[in-house]
Amino acid sequence: MEDKIKEEASRDNYRQEPKVGVYVCHCGGNISDIIDVKAVAAALAKYPGVVVAREYAFMCSSNGQDLIADDIKNLGVNRTVVAACSPSLHELTFRGVLQRAGVNPYLHEHINIREQASWVHKADHAGATAKAIKLAQAGVEKVLRKDALNAIRVAAEQRVAVIGGGVAGMRAALSAAGKGLEAVILEKAPRLGGKLLELGKMYPSGEEGPAVAAKLEALVRAEKKITVHTGAGIEFVSGFVGNFVVNFKNPDGRMEQVKAGAIVMATGYEHYKPHNGEFGYGEAANVVTLPEFLALMKKSPAGRLALAGQEIKSLALIHCVGSRQVEGVHKPQADGKVNDYCSRVCCSSALYAANQVKEKYPGVRIYDIYRDIRTYGMQHEEYYDKASKDGVLFLRHNEADQPVVTSDRTGHLVKVKDVLTWGEELELKADLIVLVTGMMPSDISLIRSQMKLPASADRFLQEVHPKLRPVELANSGIFVAGTAQYPMDVPEAMASAGTAAAKAAILLAEPDIPLEPFVAVVDEHKCTGCGLCPAECSYDGALMMTEKNGKKLAQVNPALCKGCGACVAVCPTRAINVAGWTLDQFDAMVAAIAKE
């Protein structure tokens, strides 16, 4: 693997008197509502080494970036400190500003005063402001001690591993192949299609789920750049951006390996399974989930809605089963948490199903029992309007007063404390109860633990930023597509898969990926040749002793060094440091923070 890493040729010998520009972002009000950004800028303007300090509404905007570029051009700023959001979001943005303005991009320091200040010190404006000033001053101390650096490049596999072969996985693979990449789909089920195979007519197109799956599969099978492995049980995922390795077991027990530059997680969802007795589910006859009801409709004869030979003349849809749960009211999941998130797509799905029932079996009475209805999405409100016009009766309850279902041989009695009739307790009879169940993420705990993939509080994979980096995980080179991220419908899953594939294609657009040049470097003037540091290095050949002009010296191979800094701590003269992260920088930062 190490032979794939090389240092970019040096194009920069930047040596000028340091002139620091400090830029404090309001982030709309995300920062400035808590932190007095004017006070921060004013304090930094007086700090040694700083030639200008400004605050601005959105430093990441074009206008904000232009402010920095103008200061580089007009004031000779040659190092920058930006106090804003997390560096994971915009450090690269501001390095880019420096690069475009002709300054080495590594002469920049990004200070986090949003995730680690304004968002966590909401009740302490003065404390947050004082902290922001100290952090920015520490940033100045660090950037004053930085050297110009040159990027390291990692040779990358020009291949995407797509984990999951449902609608999102197939779409992601097709999009990646369309952009010239090889794609390998790893699907644990015996065939492609995922949950699409279970669905009936889908909104908004009216197409049948299996038909859509078949269309996509035909495209996938026809694409020479896509390889499909079904029945593939993933055993181990390892590696890093550009060089991931996915080991999986075939149905015949044979182990195989896929090497990939990027991974798309299209691992999908599971339907919420009501617990035994939840609204009578599993105990009383004729209590089904919405997916089960859709399957039933497919089998039902024309003109007569029937279940196990019994005609269904009335049905009650109960919304928010397994989603928007309330602690203390609902039974928690295995991890002790309730599903307090909204599953988004179930309202539209339920109303679309109700409309289908009314179209096929106009005589069936339908009661729709809900807390809130969220038919988000283009023209989805029409499903609600149509259901209302076709006679679906809506009843609304609040979160504490769940509907109560009692069942006997004659059917079900549903009691609802209906807020639409000012809290009147209504009773209705129904032959069938349909529980509108939510989505839960598929169990991918093995991959998650091996790759340390981040998940949100609702257990779905969590993107870096919902707007700025909506399909990227914090793990570089790993993207998320479809319902592995949050509940979404088929058009949304396809869109997200296309985006994930596009991001993977951008990452792998060149045969090698530029990485940050943070490897150990030796100051030959300070090195005494004591030989303590090579013993600390875990990577063969990365750090050795050599002789130069009759003097013993430590020598780093930047292609093999990982930049951990284990060697740094043992050097008695501080001759060895990790480029961009030197001990002198940290000493100065700590001094700035500690100073009263």
Place this chain on the structure above:
Amino acid sequence: MTHRKILIITTNHSSYPGADAVGQARMGYDANTYIIRVPDPVMFPEDFYLNAFDKGIGGIIIMSSGSDCPYEGAYERLSKRVARVYEQMKAKGIAANRLKLTTICTVCRAAFLKEISEMQKAVASV
């Protein structure tokens, strides 16, 4: 809240994103906490910590990646180094609870807050 400052050393791969996750969840903690990020805290020699105390830092939490550290052998080396720092702290009369080596992952929000809470108590008695 104490005015003594707490230095939190985080890792690029693990605990720094973990600290971000705390912010993204809008969980709160005191503002006397200063987070710095490094590739791995194994780079700091013993005197880095002692000098930080000398400069006036009340407490230091090293939030490492633990056994999930992406750098081979780094956590073991760090553990041994911190043990040596404790010996030197003892010799200088610095309370041991002012330095804590812990493991924080990208999603360890509750653990992150717990460590801060415990260190607040330690620095309050300095």
